[in-house]
Amino acid sequence: MVKDMTKDALLSALSGESMAHMRYLIFSDIAEKEGYKNVARLFRAIAYAEQVHATNHYKALREYNEDAKGCGGVPIGPGNTSKNLELAIRGEEFEVREMYPVYIKTAEFQNEKEAVQSFTYAYKAEQIHAQLYREAKNSVDSGKDMELKGKVWICPVCGYTHVGEEPPEKCPVCGAKGETFKGF
Numbered sequence: 001m002v003k004d005m006t007k008d009a010l011l012s013a014l015s016g017e018s019m020a021h022m023r024y025l026i027f028s029d030i031a032e033k034e035g036y037k038n039v040a041r042l043f044r045a046i047a048y049a050e051q052v053h054a055t056n057h058y059k060a061l062r063e064y065n066e067d068a069k070g071c072g073g074v075p076i077g078p079g080n081t082s083k084n085l086e087l088a089i090r091g092e093e094f095e096v097r098e099m100y101p102v103y104i105k106t107a108e109f110q111n112e113k114e115a116v117q118s119f120t121y122a123y124k125a126e127q128i129h130a131q132l133y134r135e136a137k138n139s140v141d142s143g144k145d146m147e148l149k150g151k152v153w154i155c156p157v158c159g160y161t162h163v164g165e166e167p168p169e170k171c172p173v174c175g176a177k178g179e180t181f182k183g184f
Ligand SMILES: [Fe+2]
Pocket: 046, 050, 092, 125, 126, 129, 130
């Protein structure tokens, strides 16, 4: 049995990551329609990383739960791609600035090792996501699609996110082999 505070933290993180996953897929469709093909691809790639995080949080619960509740603060949207990128940035920044640091401490305090790892994986990837979305927003706000040289590579274990022609040889966060990375 996972302790109550960590369970609440896991449920909250699961809810947040699940919603981000779906919203990014929808945002991707909107970006596609607006002609921002690379922004659309970035949204799809990061949606997959959030799916990895949600799956990790869900597995860390280890039991059936029906009292799931989401974490709020940022409007759900969607707007146009510029607005969606702003919402995405605010969501990622909240996770990096407040949510995961507090959740990690909570799980550490309760000696919940799997939860600590799941939160830490997400915490590290969200910092990269925020930066990529900031770059995307700068491009879109000056009227052009973002530049993405090569593919957006996502680690299937921890959601680490890498832009390049090739994935890294191994994941710098969790050590997974580069050949397992999913390219978008
Ligand atoms: Fe993220």
